[in-house]
Amino acid sequence: MSTSASAPPEPRPPGRVRLEDVAAAAGVSRTSASRVMLGQGKVSDRTRRRVLAVADELGYVTNVAASELASGGSSTVGLLLRDASNPAYGLLFSELQKAGHAAGVTLLSMTIKHDDQGRQQVASLHRLMGMRVAGLIVATGGVTSDQLEPFRDRLPIIRAGRPESSGRIHAVSYDEEDAARRLAEHILELGHTDVAVQTARAEDSYPEFVRSTVMTQLLESRGATVHRLEYRRGHDAMDESVDLARRGRVSAVMVPSDLRQLTLIRRLHEAGLRTPEDVATTGCDGILPGIDLLGLTTMRIAVEDVAERTIANIARMIGATGIGDDAGSGGSAEAGPGDPAGGRVVHERLPGRFIQGRTAGPPRTTGRTPA
Template sequence: MSVEDDPAGDGDAAAPDAPSSLTMEDVAAAAGVSRTSVSRVMLGQKKVSEDTRRRVFAAADRLGYVPNVLASELASRGTSTIGLLLRDAANPAYGLLFTQLQEAAHAADLTLVSMTVTADNRGQRQVAGLHRLMGMRVGGLIVATGGVTSEQLEPFCSRIPIIRAGRPETTEHIHAVSYDEVHAGRTLAEHVADAGHRDVAIVVTAEGDSYPEFVRGTTMAATLAGRGVRIIPVPVGAGPRGGVDEAVALATEGRVSAIMCPSDLRQLEVLRSLAAAGVSVPGDVSVTGCDGVLHGADLLGLTTYRIPVEQLAVRTVARMAELLAARPGAGVVAERLPGVLVPGRTVGPPSSRKEP
């Protein structure tokens, strides 16, 4: 519903067959509260008591009132609704981030309108999602995906406050609160090198497919090379299972004593294939992942790196609130949050097994 459809500026919607248009004033009168209180309740804000909240909802139910929240905010020039573009929510790392962003937004009296994109072609579907969110007249955008490039995001920046969540930013004028992927890659590589491994396969994701995983993989390679370790890169796109078969083959042939993966999901695929091939972990080969948010990862004993999802969500929402308030002199947001190593049972010293 647009402003033109709501000449009274209430942002209220009535059923097509209703004898008269119900407004927030009608609900306020029925509940015995102010129109401002009704508006706050309908927007999910916390600046009302539980008693007021119950009375407003009861009155709205009796009257059959249905609010148009986006139109209401547009009429009042409000900016409490934020668009969220999220990479595949089925991925545990993104699913947890979605939950944490929702909780942080609620605590800040902000409302998130979200879209999620799974399979994509060079970020085209994700860019289309940004356009759709913009069409909803949201007050700002949180972009929580590694599949949209800086070049694709730049045209939106002059129109609305935008902040990246999770993906490191490659320019100096796009706001971002990200995981410190360089710290992740370096920490994991040093752990593998400290265990004594000197021949390591690294599953590397292309930059255009996932920039965070690309940074992790390239950092692992650079760190290990600096420690004198021989590296065999395995491109994610080099096979029907994204590099898994190639990496496992290197291990079964005795050419590497460790396999480093850019995510825990890919680590699990490698572990399944190694088990099917009769290769012992970590007896014959060590395996690492990254993210550290899988349920039961501690029981599986995965060696991984825990990204600070909860902290990132809180910082992203706080920074967005600052951008919406247009506080002068804030500058470009550029935060990178380090996580922690989770030393599990999937990494041990290299075995004495020789190449057949």
């Protein structure tokens, strides 16, 4: 019995199926098959359905890197993300993926939770480069500008989220200074004059360092007495915060993240102190699920806007899309490869939204017994 020419082709081991095999079985050119597998246009719906059906039958998997190398271009960008279990970074990851898909940019991601002075994160950037990505997005506060310098001359690179102090590295960041000022002004408006501020070290978390530093500076400039409590790995500054509140030395404690604020509130309650009746607290990020039910006083950082602007800029750098208006502000003429801003370094800072919450109220006027 003869076999019909239209019978389904016999499946082959996935690693041995070539694009030429798919094209021949589908009765189309290799170019048409390639366009279908890469999601490009210029093919009919009927051809697309036929090619995809045959590819599925054969077990064909597109080698995106090889296809992009063959075409002389790439739309794949490496993304280094710090601690995706953190709600703020988790949302940023999702929004970057969403914006990347809309812009035709594929993100190849790696994440690091704990690191020693950024060494593991720098190693991850090298690994991403080894995968022949067209550019890099660095969404972590744990890598310094000096550590990024060797990369900027080799391929387009941009920070997402963290403010960038260097005049040579592109960045789209949350306006951490604005967030800190608005929180500190709220505490002052409530009437607090004795405040504890938990402060971060720049090498541990640059965004939290900026937030805590600006909070402290503004409070002191307005005449408040500020108790600076530095935290680091192995020392969370919570005991000192609770002790100052218990002894009536402070009426408010400001911390630079909502996760720390929740820990602080728990520790205060364990010590028999109520929030905000006995001590006011503030945090920052505004991303935690159910934050409206928790009633935290905080700033909601502009995650969606940062993701959209980051992708728009990196897409221009690698030539993946024609998105956008003039990008960024400020910067020097040494922008590095793929400059999207006419010779200037992109430094965009996007403000967030204040959430008043219920954890910060006026200072208690009776019953305080300062030590």
